[in-house]
Amino acid sequence: GPCYGQQYNFQSAVPNYGLTTALRLDVKQTLFGGTYGFEDTAPDGSSGEGAGDVSGSEGGSVSVNAPVVYGDNALELDFAALDQKATGAQKDLNAYVSTLTPSKKNEYTGLFRGKNMIFITAEAFSAEVIDPELTPTLYRLANKGIQFTDYYQPASAGTTGGEYQNIFGMLPTAGGRSFKNTADHYNYYTLGTQLNLLGYYGKAFHNNSHTYYSRNLTHNNIGYSDGFMGYGNGMEEYVKRNWPQSDYEMISGTLPTYIDKEPFNIYYMSVSGHSNYSKGSNSMTKRHWERVQHLDYSDDVKGYLAANLDLEDALTYLVAELEAKGIADDTVICISTDHFPYGLDSDAALGKMPLLSELYGYNVENYIQRDHSRLILWSGCLEDQEPIVVDSPTFSLDVLPTLLNLFGVEFDSRLLPGRDVFSDAEALVFFSSYDWKTELGTYYASSGNFVPASEDTVIPEGYVAQIKSIVRNKINYCKGVLDTDYFRLLFG
Numbered sequence: 001g002p003c004y005g006q007q008y009n010f011q012s013a014v015p016n017y018g019l020t021t022a023l024r025l026d027v028k029q030t031l032f033g034g035t036y037g038f039e040d041t042a043p044d045g046s047s048g049e050g051a052g053d054v055s056g057s058e059g060g061s062v063s064v065n066a067p068v069v070y071g072d073n074a075l076e077l078d079f080a081a082l083d084q085k086a087t088g089a090q091k092d093l094n095a096y097v098s099t100l101t102p103s104k105k106n107e108y109t110g111l112f113r114g115k116n117m118i119f120i121t122a123e124a125f126s127a128e129v130i131d132p133e134l135t136p137t138l139y140r141l142a143n144k145g146i147q148f149t150d151y152y153q154p155a156s157a158g159t160t161g162g163e164y165q166n167i168f169g170m171l172p173t174a175g176g177r178s179f180k181n182t183a184d185h186y187n188y189y190t191l192g193t194q195l196n197l198l199g200y201y202g203k204a205f206h207n208n209s210h211t212y213y214s215r216n217l218t219h220n221n222i223g224y225s226d227g228f229m230g231y232g233n234g235m236e237e238y239v240k241r242n243w244p245q246s247d248y249e250m251i252s253g254t255l256p257t258y259i260d261k262e263p264f265n266i267y268y269m270s271v272s273g274h275s276n277y278s279k280g281s282n283s284m285t286k287r288h289w290e291r292v293q294h295l296d297y298s299d300d301v302k303g304y305l306a307a308n309l310d311l312e313d314a315l316t317y318l319v320a321e322l323e324a325k326g327i328a329d330d331t332v333i334c335i336s337t338d339h340f341p342y343g344l345d346s347d348a349a350l351g352k353m354p355l356l357s358e359l360y361g362y363n364v365e366n367y368i369q370r371d372h373s374r375l376i377l378w379s380g381c382l383e384d385q386e387p388i389v390v391d392s393p394t395f396s397l398d399v400l401p402t403l404l405n406l407f408g409v410e411f412d413s414r415l416l417p418g419r420d421v422f423s424d425a426e427a428l429v430f431f432s433s434y435d436w437k438t439e440l441g442t443y444y445a446s447s448g449n450f451v452p453a454s455e456d457t458v459i460p461e462g463y464v465a466q467i468k469s470i471v472r473n474k475i476n477y478c479k480g481v482l483d484t485d486y487f488r489l490l491f492g
Contacts, residue, residue, distance in 0.1 A: 015349065016446070038096040038476060039469040070109070073405060073413040073420065074102035082489060090489050093480045096473065100414040103401075103423035110408030115379060116331040117200070117265045117407070118318070119191060121166050122311055123159065123244075123273040125337035127151075127374035128359050129308045134291070137316040138376070141333060145378030146388045148421075152395040153373045155339035156432040160213045162338025162396070163269060167191070167222055169400030169416045171432050173479035183217040186488035189400065189416060191265060192223025194409045201261040206230040206269040207239045207250040215269075224267065229254070242283035244307070247272040251314040255321055262327065272310035275343020277303030284310045300355050304341055328380030334403065335376035336396055366444060367435050375399065392427035393437045415490070417474040430471045438467060 079094040086094060132139045153162060154171065160179045161172040167190055172178030187193060196202050202224035210216050210230025219228035229235050231245065238253025239245045247270045258264045272284045277300055279286045288309040292302045315333075322328040344355035353364045364370045375394065382388070397418030404411045405420040419425035430436040434445035440459060441452040450464045480486060 038092065038473050041466055041469040041473060068107070070105040072102040073105055073401075073411055073423070075410065075412040077412065077490065086489055087484060089480060089484050090486060093477065093484065093486055096477060097414050103413040103420055103425040105405065106420070106422045106424075108422040109405050112332050112379065112403075112406040113408035114263060114330075115381075115407070116263050116327065117191060117195060117403075118268070118331065118333045119166070119266070120268045120270060120311075120333070120335045121163050121338050122335050123270045123338060124275065124304075124341040124343060125273055125308065125311070125335070125373070126341055126359065127372065128361075129305060129312075130374060134295075134305065135309070135312040137319060138312055141315065141319075141335070141376045141378040142374060143387075144383045145333075145376060146382065146390060148375040148377070148394050149389065149391045150393045151373050151375045152368065152371050152393070152429050152431075152437075153337050153339060154367070154371050154395065154431045155342065158342075159338045162336075165396040166336050166338070166399060167267075169397050169418050170478040170481060171397065171417075171430075171475060173432070173475065173482055178482060179218050180214050181482060183214065183221055185221070185485045186492045187222050188487040188491045189404075189411065190223045191400070191403060192225075192267065194223070194404060194411070195263075195265040195407065196223050196225050198263075198409070200263045200265040201225055201258060202265040202267075203258060204228040204267040204269075205235065205250060205254055206271070207235055207245040207247065208271045210235070219267075222267075224265065244271045244274040244282065244284055246284065246287075246314075247311045248314040248317065252317050255318065259321065259325060259327075262330070269338075270311055270314075272314075273304075273308045273341075275304075275341070276346075277301075277307055277343065279303065282307055298355065298358060300344060301359050304344055304359065323380070330379075330381070332379045332403075332406075333376070334378075334399065336399055337373050340370055340373070366446075367431050367433050368437060368442060368444075371431070377402075390421050392421070392439055393429040394421050394427065395429040415487075417477055428467070428470065428474075430474060432475065434468075434471060434475070436467060436471050443467065 079098045082094055083091050129135055130138045130142050154165065155162065157164065157172040157175045157178060160176055164170065164172040164179045168187070169189065174181055192202050192204070203226040204219045204222065204224045206215060208231055210228065210232040215228060215230055216233070231239060235250065239249045251268065258266060276282060277285050279289055282303060284307040285303040288306040291309055292306045295302055295305065297305070319328065322331050341356060341359065344359065345353040350367070350370065351363070351365050356370070357363045362369065395418070398421050399418070401411070401413060401416045401418050401420040402422065405422065413420065413423070413425070419428070427439050428436060436443050439453065440457055440463065441450055443450045443464060452459055
């Protein structure tokens with residue numbers, strides 16, 4: 001029922017109502033969704049949502065040994081003055097943001113201040129690729145860095161949607177159009193823009209066509225000082241014309257162009273892990289087949305793992321070069337996927353994904369099972385320290401605020417729907433389907449069913465209704481930011 005109205009999303013509407021009705025609802029939302037009905041989320045109506053307002057345990061999993069009073073991750077924004085030049089929809093956003101409680105700075109604020117940054121959106125990457133024998137470098141980075149053991153990447157708009165989440169920290173509420181719609185926006189809260197403001201050299205790279213998904217327009221507008229290079233405007237110098245192209249060739253070819261430009265801030269969108277995964281049609285599967293043929297999987301799953309070995313080889317080269325240069329301790333590598341390996345089952349429906357289920361080791365029946373993944377966040381400076389483990393639920397929208405905090409960037413946590421995982425903000429993972437997960441349990445919107453985390457979990461009265469409202473607000477906010485170019489109003 002809610003999917004028809006206040007929790008409408010195309011992904012859930014198709015199986016519930018059929019394609020024709022889903023398209024009609026999608027057009028209706030596009031044409032008449034100009035204002036944002038934000039809800040009061042406090043159980044007693046006493047205050048709005050924000051850090052520390054959700055009943056349950058503390059956010060993150062790292063304790064502070066001594067009591068320290070930290071300031072807020074917030075800026076001084078005069079919403080009354082901003083309203084004077086805002087549209088009606090932007091006034092709704094101002095009113096919503098002004099009620100939120102910012103999250104706190106913490107003992108990890110500035111841990112990576114001044115370090116180099118390399119962010120990789122890894123095509124169709126999954127946690128199951130990480131193996132101590134098959135992918136020792138990925139295993140090293142995942143286990144010697146900050147460990148995220150309950151991580152999700154919602155797959156709501158394919159590759160470009162996953163990139164959107166990683167770069168902007170927002171859900172792509174306009175589907176595949178979302179990233180394209182930012183081409184003329186003031187994209188203030190990106191790593192490109194924020195580190196550029198701190199004097200970093202920045203560049204974005206992709207080893208497929210530079211015009212695909214209009215990346216020649218969008219990726220020149222995400223803040224990197226030296227713009228964007230893909231195949232067709234420079235990358236062909238380094239990468240052979242195969243399908244898919246080689247991540248190793250991209251990274252080994254481009255690294256010399258920036259390694260001496262510290263501090264540098266680099267973005268890679270990889271492609272080697274792209275489907276399909278047969279030896280006859282996938283150059284990366286063919287290239288690395290001998291390394292996987294002994295594994296106890298079907299040929300399709302072996303092909304998927306083989307394709308991902310080019311990313312493994314690229315990272316092995318990258319880390320070795322950083323160490324040889326003596327800057328591994330001063331460089332951060334972050335890797336998040338764009339989406340689950342949907343090419344294994346050719347976009348099959350939930351419950352009908354035999355190859356993905358084979359890879360995962362369980363039958364994939366819902367979005368939360370499907371979209372589980374692993375975030376890699378590593379720096380050489382972490383290797384000899386006690387492991388930092390984040391075992392609370394986290395997802396792609398948490399990556400940007402977490403990195404901004406770690407790099408010591410002054411930002412306003414109220415303006416990002418995800419959370420800095422080391423702050424006092426409560427863990428909340430949510431999907432465009434309106435499914436969500438917290439430390440207290442998981443809610444499945446398609447059935448309206450909430451499953452507590454354990455039999456012993458105490459659920460406060462009104463908790464599920466409160467989180468449902470918070471999730472609706474956050475998704476409305478993502479939509480409003482995209483629809484109205486909201487950050488141009490605030491910072492333009």
